[in-house]
Amino acid sequence: MKRKIKVKVNGVWYEAEVKPNRLLVHFLREDLGLTGTHIGCLEGRCGACAIILDGLAVKSCQLLAVQVNGSEIITVEGLAKNGKLHPIQESFWEHHAVQCGFCTPGMLIAAYQLLIRNPNPSEEEVRKGLSGNLCRCTGYVNIVKAVKAAASKMRGEYNE
Amino acid sequence: MSKWVGKPLKRKEDFRLLTGRGKYIDDIVLPNMLHAAILRSPYPHAIIKNIDVSEARKLSGVVYILTGEELAQMTGPMLSYYLLQAPPTTQQYFMAFRKVRFVGEPVAAVAAETKEAAKDALELINVEYEPLKTVIDPEEAMKENAPILYEDAGTNILYHNIYVYGDVEKEFKEADIILSEKLSIHPYTSAPLETFGCIASYDGFSLTVWSPDQIPGMVVRALSAAIKIPEDKIRIISAQDIGGGYGIKTTLLPYMVIVSALSLKTLRPVKWIEERHEHFMAAGHSAGGRFYVQLALTRDGLVRAIRLKTIEDEGIFSLWTCLYWLLKLTNIVNCYKIRAVYFEPFSVATNKCAAVPNRGVGKPGMCYIIERMMNLAAQRLGLTPEEIRFRNFIPPEEFPYRTPTGNLYDSGRYAEALKLLLEKIEIEKLREEQRKLREQGRYIGIGISTGLEPSVSNFSYFEFMEVGRPNTTGASSAARVTITPGGKVVVAIGSPCSGQGHETTLAQVVAEELGITPEDVTVLPFDTQSCPTTSSQGLYANRFVSMDLGAVTKALSRLKEKILRIAASQLDAPLESLTFGDGKIYVKDSPDRAITLESIATIAYSDVLKLKDIEPGLTETAYYVHPSADRPDDKKRMSIQLVFGYNFHAAVVEVDIETGQVKILRYVVVADCGRIINPMIVEGQVHGATAHGIASALYEGILYNEEGQCLTTTYTDFGAASAVDLPNIEVYHIETPSPFTVMGAKGVGEGGAIPSPAAIANAVEDALSPFGVKITELPITPEKILRLIKQSQKK
Numbered sequence: 001m002k003r004k005i006k007v008k009v010n011g012v013w014y015e016a017e018v019k020p021n022r023l024l025v026h027f028l029r030e031d032l033g034l035t036g037t038h039i040g041c042l043e044g045r046c047g048a049c050a051i052i053l054d055g056l057a058v059k060s061c062q063l064l065a066v067q068v069n070g071s072e073i074i075t076v077e078g079l080a081k082n083g084k085l086h087p088i089q090e091s092f093w094e095h096h097a098v099q100c101g102f103c104t105p106g107m108l109i110a111a112y113q114l115l116i117r118n119p120n121p122s123e124e125e126v127r128k129g130l131s132g133n134l135c136r137c138t139g140y141v142n143i144v145k146a147v148k149a150a151a152s153k154m155r156g157e158y159n160e
Numbered sequence: 161m162s163k164w165v166g167k168p169l170k171r172k173e174d175f176r177l178l179t180g181r182g183k184y185i186d187d188i189v190l191p192n193m194l195h196a197a198i199l200r201s202p203y204p205h206a207i208i209k210n211i212d213v214s215e216a217r218k219l220s221g222v223v224y225i226l227t228g229e230e231l232a233q234m235t236g237p238m239l240s241y242y243l244l245q246a247p248p249t250t251q252q253y254f255m256a257f258r259k260v261r262f263v264g265e266p267v268a269a270v271a272a273e274t275k276e277a278a279k280d281a282l283e284l285i286n287v288e289y290e291p292l293k294t295v296i297d298p299e300e301a302m303k304e305n306a307p308i309l310y311e312d313a314g315t316n317i318l319y320h321n322i323y324v325y326g327d328v329e330k331e332f333k334e335a336d337i338i339l340s341e342k343l344s345i346h347p348y349t350s351a352p353l354e355t356f357g358c359i360a361s362y363d364g365f366s367l368t369v370w371s372p373d374q375i376p377g378m379v380v381r382a383l384s385a386a387i388k389i390p391e392d393k394i395r396i397i398s399a400q401d402i403g404g405g406y407g408i409k410t411t412l413l414p415y416m417v418i419v420s421a422l423s424l425k426t427l428r429p430v431k432w433i434e435e436r437h438e439h440f441m442a443a444g445h446s447a448g449g450r451f452y453v454q455l456a457l458t459r460d461g462l463v464r465a466i467r468l469k470t471i472e473d474e475g476i477f478s479l480w481t482c483l484y485w486l487l488k489l490t491n492i493v494n495c496y497k498i499r500a501v502y503f504e505p506f507s508v509a510t511n512k513c514a515a516v517p518n519r520g521v522g523k524p525g526m527c528y529i530i531e532r533m534m535n536l537a538a539q540r541l542g543l544t545p546e547e548i549r550f551r552n553f554i555p556p557e558e559f560p561y562r563t564p565t566g567n568l569y570d571s572g573r574y575a576e577a578l579k580l581l582l583e584k585i586e587i588e589k590l591r592e593e594q595r596k597l598r599e600q601g602r603y604i605g606i607g608i609s610t611g612l613e614p615s616v617s618n619f620s621y622f623e624f625m626e627v628g629r630p631n632t633t634g635a636s637s638a639a640r641v642t643i644t645p646g647g648k649v650v651v652a653i654g655s656p657c658s659g660q661g662h663e664t665t666l667a668q669v670v671a672e673e674l675g676i677t678p679e680d681v682t683v684l685p686f687d688t689q690s691c692p693t694t695s696s697q698g699l700y701a702n703r704f705v706s707m708d709l710g711a712v713t714k715a716l717s718r719l720k721e722k723i724l725r726i727a728a729s730q731l732d733a734p735l736e737s738l739t740f741g742d743g744k745i746y747v748k749d750s751p752d753r754a755i756t757l758e759s760i761a762t763i764a765y766s767d768v769l770k771l772k773d774i775e776p777g778l779t780e781t782a783y784y785v786h787p788s789a790d791r792p793d794d795k796k797r798m799s800i801q802l803v804f805g806y807n808f809h810a811a812v813v814e815v816d817i818e819t820g821q822v823k824i825l826r827y828v829v830v831a832d833c834g835r836i837i838n839p840m841i842v843e844g845q846v847h848g849a850t851a852h853g854i855a856s857a858l859y860e861g862i863l864y865n866e867e868g869q870c871l872t873t874t875y876t877d878f879g880a881a882s883a884v885d886l887p888n889i890e891v892y893h894i895e896t897p898s899p900f901t902v903m904g905a906k907g908v909g910e911g912g913a914i915p916s917p918a919a920i921a922n923a924v925e926d927a928l929s930p931f932g933v934k935i936t937e938l939p940i941t942p943e944k945i946l947r948l949i950k951q952s953q954k955k
Contacts, residue, residue: 035180035184035186036179037180039186040353040403041875045874046875076178076180077180085178092178093170093174096171096843099660099661100402101176101182101401102182102354102401102403102404103353104177105180108178123888126883127882128883128884131882132882134353134875134882135353136351137659138847139850139851139852139886140851140883141851141888144883
């Protein structure tokens with residue numbers, strides 16, 4: 001039996017009928033076509049599927065679509081506003097924090113939550129804040145640098 | 161003065177990747193597409209008595225079920241053309257046929273209307289197995305009474321040979337000291353965040369395959385031979401974005417065959433995306449190795465000769481067997497002036513998933529062997545680890561240097577690089593600090609590892625081993641550069657890209673050469689029918705910067721000549737007086753006499769009568785062969801790889817002797833990859849590769865139990881390193897251009913992964929030197945450290 005859900009994704013409300021066992025990540029990728037949210041493991045480890053759900057970063061492979069009825073979601077596609085990249089995206093670009101790009105959406109989301117909670121994190125705090133996400137290309141070196149740089153950018157210049 | 165080459169340009173690829181607009185294999189959806197799922201063996205070794213698919217067929221949504229038997233009838237066995245297969249020959253198939261040899265081996269495949277239906281159908285396939293005795297340990301597998309994986313071979317030793325270079329006997333007889341050791345390395349994998357996957361679409365006439373394969377240009381011929389569709393009717397399109405490869409994605413062929421066969425049977429597009437646990441159990445990992453090694457030394461610490469017997473655990477011995485020992489011949493003498501080499505490799509089949517190329521392929525193991533031995537030799541002689549290295553380095557004036565096994569090292573300044581490394585870590589101060597902390601009961605260790613980074617495989621190695629592909633030699637690459645009718649540039653090369661920033665690096669080089677900006681350069685995603693390629697081209701062996709760029713540069717120089725001819729006739733100036741800059745071609749001495757590249761393009765494509773005797777169009781394709789590629793001589797000497805950079809590492813660690821935990825306090829790298837085109841990208845490559853090596857030395861690995869079950873089928877069980885496990889990696893460069901590559905650039909993608917396991921092992925051993933502990937196996941887990949400390953205290 002399909003269930004009806006209504007969910008706001010990147011500022012737009014969507015209504016859909018989904019099977020109760022449909023994973024949120026499949027709903028986002030396949031039903032809404034938001035393929036920026038990636039599947040790296042489906043075991044809740046790699047974080048490539050991370051999204052912001054009602055203000056919190058969550059792994060969308062660990063939730064069912066029916067669980068987000070009435071919620072508000074931001075995916076990687078929703079980070080840039082009016083064609084302008086979010087400062088975290090800018091910093092990732094400037095510091096070469098992207099190689100293959102597969103972990104990038106989830107890393108951006110993890111960094112987004114981290115910097116909301118802690119606008120001035122130490123290197124250790126950044127590393128801890130990203131430890132729910134895996135990257136196999138960068139050794140995390142430039143990702144950590146980018147998040148630190150984004151933090152100072154956001155403290156100084158950026159108002160949402 | 162270069163305008164673009166050498167600059168840390170932000171990558172052209174990144175905007176799409178940062179905004180969720182990358183196009184990876186799983187993002188591609190075709191109309192009327194079916195989904196595939198694969199049934200895998202739960203047994204490590206068993207006879208397939210029967211496969212009953214009748215129940216599965218009845219499930220709604222199931223369109224086709226392909227068994228190993230049916231696929232074997234379609235394809236026959238894999239051909240030795242694309243196997244590095246030695247006598248005794250073994251018959252291998254793309255899916256298990258009559259027998260399974262490891263847990264996870266594909267047994268049947270289902271194509272269904274949905275992923276869910278395909279997976280549900282797997283549950284309904286009834287396979288009757290007759291389990292056989294299993295062999296997991298490679299040295300057990302070599303014994304006479306071991307269970308045999310390939311009956312037709314009659315043994316599990318699928319390759320064995322002895323290679324001798326120089327007067328090994330004499331060197332050992334005359335040696336003051338002979339050091340002997342048994343070392344081992346475990347299987348590990350770089351485990352790309354994106355798993356395998358592919359889509360095949362057969363329309364009754366031609367086949368199109370989308371895939372993240374690293375060597376599509378090579379694979380297309382093998383796919384053609386397997387599914388009996390002529391090569392010209394097969395098009396492999398690389399996914400625009402590939403979520404990491406690291407060598408593992410050179411082994412997608414069997415899956416491309418299975419999925420293509422499903423499309424052939426159903427005449428519909430079929431998509432298959434590997435799940436994470438499937439990747440860990442069945443995609444392949446590095447070869448575990450047992451190494452019996454001896455060094456012959458003088459009392460001054462000069463290493464005269466090395467003897468190495470290497471036992472490579474090849475698992476089920478699949479597509480790229482023998483590479484793990486073969487590539488050890490590229491760095492068996494590392495950066496040292498060793499005069500004689502005895503090398504005895506074994507490739508052994510066991511009931512495990514196949515050993516496949518993984519970042520550095522065999523070279524990290526070889527570096528670990530020699531760099532561990534150098535430290536043990538230094539300890540024996542009372543020398544510092546750096547002193548013994550300084551005494552043995554090949555001096556800069558001896559380059560190009562021919563090693564005893566025949567490798568031609570292009571360039572290097574090893575002593576200078578090590579000096580820089582020592583300076584950066586402030587070695588004297590650090591040792592003083594180490595002494596003080598030790599008095600406080602803290603165990604700090606310093607590990608140095610100086611690793612050669614060989615790149616660009618010389619396919620004459622098929623001839624060298626007398627196995628595998630006949631009529632294959634050297635190393636070659638192809639590229640095409642086109643100026644569009646609007647005066648912009650489109651580049652096509654014969655290999656895909658999985659995150660190394662080729663679009664950006666190529667744009668920098670093209671912009672430099674043509675005097676334009678990188679924004680005006682577009683690089684096509686690879687596709688076997690529209691990009692030129694050669695049979696040795698692909699995304700592997702650090703080839704891009706030496707080989708693909710070699711071909712691009714060659715095409716560019718032809719294109720430039722034609723542009724200059726057109727410009728010369730239009731400006732009425734001698735050809736030699738012209739140069740490129742600011743999107744124009746102008747007379748050097750009077751820059752006002754100029755014509756834009758756009759105007760040249762207009763003439764070349766539209767205003768063609770102005771061309772007079774010049775042919776219209778502005779596109780050039782070029783094929784490039786590496787100039788030092790040779791063939792084995794009568795003494796079996798040859799350059800197995802062709803370009804030689806190096807990465808020297810220093811690790812500073814602290815070992816907690818209560819818990820066995822290792823904490824990396826500092827990690828410093830000095831890298832020399834010749835001329836650097838984009839320093840930001842180069843540094844990123846060093847970071848990533850180094851992280852792989854550190855993680856495999858301390859945390860990550862593939863484990864099997866004695867029954868042959870893979871125990872590490874999730875990232876968590878595998879121990880994937882996160883940001884809290886890895887250190888900041890400091891990178892410094894020296895630039896010694898290669899005289900043999902077009903731009904003097906050398907590969908840089910593997911170097912970090914090569915010396916890092918040894919650097920960590922050397923550092924941990926140094927930290928534990930008060931206990932007299934010797935590190936002989938990887939990974940160095942807390943459990944092992946505690947055991948070693950305990951054993952030493954018993955003594």
